Amino acid sequence: MNQHPDYLLNKISSPKDLKKLSLAQMEQLAQEIRTLILEKDAAEGGHLGPDLGIVEATIAYHYVFDAPKDKIIWDVSHQTYPHKMLTGRAYGWLDPDRYEDVTPYTNPEESPYDYYAVGHTSTSVALATGMAKARDMLGKHENITALIGDGSLTGGLAFEGFNNAAIEKGNLIIVVNDNQMSIDKNIGGVVTALKKLRDSNGQSPDNPFTAMGFDYKYVSDGNNLQDMISAFRAVKDINHPIVLHINTLKGKGYQPAIDNEEAHHWVLPFDLKTDKTTVPAPKTPNATTTVIDLLEKHIKNNEKILAINAAIPGVFGLDVIKNKYPENYKDVGIAEQESVTFAVGAVKEGIVPILLENSTFLQRAYDQLSHDVAANDLPVVMVVANGGITGGSKTHLGIFDNTMIANWPNWEYLAPTTLNELKSMFDWAVKQRKHPVAIKSPVTPVPEGEVVDEDYSTIHYDIKRGKQVAIIGLGDFYQLGEKVRKLLADHSINASLINPKSAAHLDVEALNDLKKDHELVVTLENNSLAGGFGEKVASFYGPSDMKVMTFGEKREYTDLESVASIYKRNHLTPDQISKDILDVLHQ
Amino acid sequence: MNQHPDYLLNKISSPKDLKKLSLAQMEQLAQEIRTLILEKDAAEGGHLGPDLGIVEATIAYHYVFDAPKDKIIWDVSHQTYPHKMLTGRAYGWLDPDRYEDVTPYTNPEESPYDYYAVGHTSTSVALATGMAKARDMLGKHENITALIGDGSLTGGLAFEGFNNAAIEKGNLIIVVNDNQMSIDKNIGGVVTALKKLRDSNGQSPDNPFTAMGFDYKYVSDGNNLQDMISAFRAVKDINHPIVLHINTLKGKGYQPAIDNEEAHHWVLPFDLKTDKTTVPAPKTPNATTTVIDLLEKHIKNNEKILAINAAIPGVFGLDVIKNKYPENYKDVGIAEQESVTFAVGAVKEGIVPILLENSTFLQRAYDQLSHDVAANDLPVVMVVANGGITGGSKTHLGIFDNTMIANWPNWEYLAPTTLNELKSMFDWAVKQRKHPVAIKSPVTPVPEGEVVDEDYSTIHYDIKRGKQVAIIGLGDFYQLGEKVRKLLADHSINASLINPKSAAHLDVEALNDLKKDHELVVTLENNSLAGGFGEKVASFYGPSDMKVMTFGEKREYTDLESVASIYKRNHLTPDQISKDILDVLHQ
CATH class of the missing domain: 3.40.50.920 (Rossmann fold)
Structure with missing residues (x-):
């Protein structure tokens, strides 16, 4: 049953209805949307910080532009709850009985306002550039917009997209949603570049976008609805590529999500009063805690271990390592290719790099795991999480890692049946310094099992x-x-x-x-x-x-x-x- | 037999010997190296332009630094003939009987001066960053250098590497070898950014490297030996990451290679007097000419065809399309991920994108072909070249495309047995607008065969x-x-x-x-x-x-x-x- 029949949102069945509202009404709408995001996430879990931060930009976009003729490509699409609410799918938040009727990512089967099923980062600029080229070939004239977060900017595909977008001839609007975070704290030279721009209110001459030939505009408060409306009006129907850099606050409207952004990027069901999760803690030991214990054991043993991940420390519980052993920890940002090739550099110099990768995102590093690792037969170690059947979105399936890893020459791909076997395989992978070894972390719970200490150089069943x-x-x-x-x-x-x-x-x-x-x-x-x-x-x-x-x-x-x-x-x-x-x- | 017993190069058995030479002697060495590159390439084929352009930088590097303790990572490593000649392998050019004894890419099995087998682009900065991190963890102090061409800069992994290199704490030297070319003419916003820097003698404030936090130096003539020696001396033992941007001339010393750089990036055996290849033209029609004819047929038929490739038009003979139908042609630069995701954007808008990919480089776009194409089940068409057993380097093998493409859901992967079957499959792939379809272009010659006109929606043997x-x-x-x-x-x-x-x-x-x-x-x-x-x-x-x-x-x-x-x-x-x-x- 609709929990908020009084909400203004009930009157918005498409962006057309939005265009009739006053600024004050739209600000009320922003409040309603935030409340609904929090209520549903508290009940069901879901993405939180990215959606709270993008509310005003989304309202402004749909107020100014004419979707679905004008098209917006949401990078990763984990920030599209407000977009979905404004494009005829508010029931999926208003009515708990219908929570399941709306999916968490953009979904063209669900709505004509969604163009792609997207769940991996950094694709939006490339997609938008292809659409802009096609639009021009077909003699059409709609606005094509990509919205990409600063976290997604660190992915190589984003850069490849910008490189080509810069030389497009027609309308192309790239909104850089700069909330100073990827899932965890953002990483690298891009952080520096964006900070210079924010600190100078967009005026710094050290501007990587104008360097590439883009037109550029800056909005210092991307959560100010009037400012965002003005900014979108200024770029609508523009006849060349432009970067619209907006400074937003991830988690805006929910203080715990501002205070601890990583923990509130995506949340399990939680209590709105205490912010505590309502899901019982997983039984320990499990595969995740076992891997963390193993990392710690080898680090304490003074082995030259480097735990490497690509912006997903939470998946592996890596915060322990990051905080206690910062010298043995490297987060490369959303950059799976880099995580692997960086590991190759480190292993060649005598370090033991342990890659911690999520099966679905591992696909991004296929060539690096093949050309850089396998063809050089270097003893990189990799733990693969979520490699198995799960109930997730089709954009996040992890059922292809046997097909990838076990078919490359030189790779070993071990699959433990118990936690003690996981330990044995991990210890051996770290000790042997001959070939690349990956370990498929169990997806279904496995027993602790008997203690094993085995050499897997040759497989004996x-x-x-x-x-x-x-x-x-x-x-x-x-x-x-x-x-x-x-x-x-x-x-x-x-x-x-x-x-x-x-x-x-x-x-x-x-x-x-x-x-x-x-x-x-x-x-x-x-x-x-x-x-x-x-x-x-x-x-x-x-x-x-x-x-x-x-x-x-x-x-x-x-x-x-x-x-x-x-x-x-x-x-x-x-x-x-x-x-x-x-x-x-x-x- | 050694064809040049009089060459000074005979006295260089390692970089140590180089350090005893005068500038004039090193300039003589540069001449000798160029002559040898041309002689061997004329006899055997090989990379030409990249090696001719990098002669002085290589001599200067080995004169100033102390390899193999100091380490240089050559991106793609297709420019390492001079490096090989200066590190004890000159016999592979001096003596035609030993031409086969030295391999064309860096090869750690061949020399301690080579660190990786590399043949795909854009890996050097990530490798060097991993090595620098490991060096610091191990308390060592050598110089780590990456040398990357401006063409390779357009690959996403290069950017991911720069993003992480920018925040390294210790010594890390990144030489950007700017010869204004990838294999074909270079593409995109990076071109604009580098041009501004060259035109301003490195002084433009629009500097993407300093924007990311790098120290930066510019050398306007990277083929001036003295200037390169001075530049390397200035950055040796530096205690932070620096970008050394050098402007070089691809093909320097051989006018035909300067006049037509794409054709001289890699050459078949040729006549040094006429610059004409000595290899008979391949029999036509063959798979390559058939695909070009098919593209032209569908373009002429006014179908909305977009032929997309990632900086390798030569592999497919795409110059015909590029020159005659520029509106139907898109080269995204060295950026396989972008080629695919761009195609996804275009197909969604109603264009028929035809991806032309080399099997070995296709690995770079694994995730895009899976997450962006397959999960969205969009009718992208792809022709795969060199998908089969060849005698190439282990970095360039194309034997994994069945394993990639035929295991993704929704993809069809057709393999023609004749040229006429190739036509039938191509025509059907373009016509059906339902699923992604790839075609494995024959690697061994196939007959013309009987005319076929078939629907491959369901496979009938x-x-x-x-x-x-x-x-x-x-x-x-x-x-x-x-x-x-x-x-x-x-x-x-x-x-x-x-x-x-x-x-x-x-x-x-x-x-x-x-x-x-x-x-x-x-x-x-x-x-x-x-x-x-x-x-x-x-x-x-x-x-x-x-x-x-x-x-x-x-x-x-x-x-x-x-x-x-x-x-x-x-x-x-x-x-x-x-x-x-x-x-x-x-x-």
């Missing part, structure tokens, strides 16, 4: 020996294998259960040995099947009589679908798997 | 029907399949031969139908086996009695190994394949 059927459960899907094994036992099948340890290298001897008394090998992996681990096993057994069944996710995108539903559609429940196995055995 | 064994020859390896089929016929095996057309989608009906009277399916693909086409077929047949053998390249890097040798080691000759097949049939 752990086998609970049975016969007829062998189940190979990779990483956190090993436990799924255990469940399947139990179900098969009910059918008098004493299946073997195997921990393969590696997504990249097969234990050929063990696999050959299975041929003696097994007729079917089943692989389970928490990854896309396409190009993954199972296909390698199937290919290995191809010329033999052994049958192989591969379980994992189909080649598909899922979008905010529950994990249970994804599992079911992909035949990944123990019941489905055992039934499928029995079907093949009896065919 | 072309089958020359036999029995017992089915050979599936993907793309340019179809002809290999034909040869194998003939050899099997000598053993009374009437094998089926299949053109599968797609690396991404299987014709399930056809594959199931083979089960009736075939016991073995053989896949042939010009790609790495890991994550490739064959593994998909093996996985498909996994639960059945069908045996599968997959042929392609092992998961490995090759480095300047001949194609014949790579084929042989990987059992890719018709004789080896047919023997392997017979072995499995008789086992």
Whole structure:
């Protein structure tokens, strides 16, 4: 039920309605939008700081421009709650029963005011430049705007976009939303450049935008609605590329989000009175705390460890390392390519770099992990988080890391089945100084398990020996294998259960040995099947009589679908798997 | 035999020997180096312009600094012939019998003066920054230098590197080698920024480097040896990051290379008197000319075609399009990420973007082709060149494109077996406006073939029907399949031969139908086996009695190994394949 039937927002079904309002009414709207963001985020979690900071700019944009004919591309699109509320989707905030009806990122399937599904940073300027070029080729005349945060500016694609945008011939408006933050504190020379511009009220001659040939305007208070309206009016229908640099306050309207911006970039459900999360703390130890403990252990042991991440310390709980061991910590900003190539430089000089990467963003560094790391066969260590099936947006899926990492020459990609195995793999990865090693951090909870101390230079499978059927459960899907094994036992099948340890290298001897008394090998992996681990096993057994069944996710995108539903559609429940196995055995 | 026993260069076995020379002697050395570059390139082909332009800077560097303790990272490393000659490898130019003994890119296996195998651009600053950080952690004190060309500056990783380099605390020297060219004419806002600096003799306040916080120095004639020595002396042992911007002349010392820089960036063997190539022109029509003809046909047909490439028009012969149809042509500079995301912007607005990408550099755009294109399921068209086994450097291998493209959801990856099939696939890709489609341009020559006009929305295999064994020859390896089929016929095996057309989608009906009277399916693909086409077929047949053998390249890097040798080691000759097949049939 609509919690705020009295809100002015109820009368805004599209930006057209906005254009009838007075400034005072729009300021009231800004208040309403902020309240709604806080209420829904408190109930459900979501992006907070970026949305609170962009309220006035969004209202001003839709007041001045004529979307969807005029087009705005929101970088990352994690700041589009106000945009969504003003473009016919306010119900998704007004009515808790409809919270789920509006998705968190821009979504062209949801609204004609959204142009792309976007969740990775730094794409907006390139997208807008392509649209501007196309508009000119087609003889059309609408305004094309990209809105990019200062955090996203550090990503290389943003720069490539600016480099090309600078020489476009027609209308192109690039709003640099400068809130002095990426997810964590912003990093690097770009910070310096933007600070000079803010400190000089946009007048500093040291201006990287005008250096590249852009026209440039500065708005000192991007949260002042009247100023933003004037600024947008001044650039509307402009006939050349311009950078509109606006200074905004991330988290504006909610003091805890201003005081601690990183913790309020994205929030779990929380109590609006205390700002405390209402979600119970995750059980410890878990994979995240284990990795942090391992980093600390090796740093304390005076090994030359450098923990490197690209603007996502929160994903790994890296604040401990950052605060206690700043010399052993490097955040390169939103710049995954840099994180890897920087690590290559460090490892060559004798440091042990530990890359901490999120599976979905890892895609950004594909070439660096291949050309810079693999072709040079350097012992970079990498921990991959969220590499598996999750219920996230289709822009944030992490189901392709087996396909990337396990197919490059020279890389080892280890997948632990327990926390103690994670420790063993990490210790070995740091100690061996021969090849690049990545570790797939478990996505589903894994048990602590028995203490292990193993050399993974050559992969030797752990086998609970049975016969007829062998189940190979990779990483956190090993436990799924255990469940399947139990179900098969009910059918008098004493299946073997195997921990393969590696997504990249097969234990050929063990696999050959299975041929003696097994007729079917089943692989389970928490990854896309396409190009993954199972296909390698199937290919290995191809010329033999052994049958192989591969379980994992189909080649598909899922979008905010529950994990249970994804599992079911992909035949990944123990019941489905055992039934499928029995079907093949009896065919 | 040494062709120039009289050269001073014979006395330089390491940079130490260089330090004893007078300026006049070093100028003589510069002449010798230029002559040798021209002589070897004329005989063998190789990079020309970049090496001719960097002679003085290289001599000055090794005169002033103390390599290999002091370290210089050469971006792309296509300008390191002078560096190699001064670091004990002059024999690779002096003696034609030893031309093959020195490799074209930096190579740590070849010399302690080379630190990385590098062939992709824009990595040097990130590498040097990682090295500088490691040096400081280890309490060492050497000079770390990156040398990056203005062309490489347009790559996003370069910018990410600069952004982090700017905040390093210790010694870090970044030489921006500004020759006003990438491979083709340089592109974008960076051009504008550098021009302002050159035109003002480094004095323009519009300085993107100082804006980011760098110290900055300018050398107006980077081909003046004395000036370069002075400049390097001034920055040696500096205690903070500095950008040393040097203005050099690409191709200096060879007028044709100055007059037409793009054509002389990299050259085939040529006649020094006439500058004409001594290599016979490739037979036409071939895959390259076919793609150009197709582009021209669709442009003339007034379809809204935009041919997009990232600074490699020469690879595709795109000069024709650039000159005749400038409105339908876009070179984004060395910026593969931008090429793709720009295309996404254009296609969304109703243009048909045709990306022309080199398989090895395509890796740079992995995330854009996944997150920006695939997750949005937009009908971008892409032609992939050099996707297959070649005899190139390990930094330039193109054997991973099946593994990348055919494993993303929504992408189709077509592989033509003839030039007419290439036409049919291209025409369909442009016409269908539903999904992203890539085409694997043949690497080995393919015949013209019969005219085809097909809809590839659903893949239907072309089958020359036999029995017992089915050979599936993907793309340019179809002809290999034909040869194998003939050899099997000598053993009374009437094998089926299949053109599968797609690396991404299987014709399930056809594959199931083979089960009736075939016991073995053989896949042939010009790609790495890991994550490739064959593994998909093996996985498909996994639960059945069908045996599968997959042929392609092992998961490995090759480095300047001949194609014949790579084929042989990987059992890719018709004789080896047919023997392997017979072995499995008789086992």
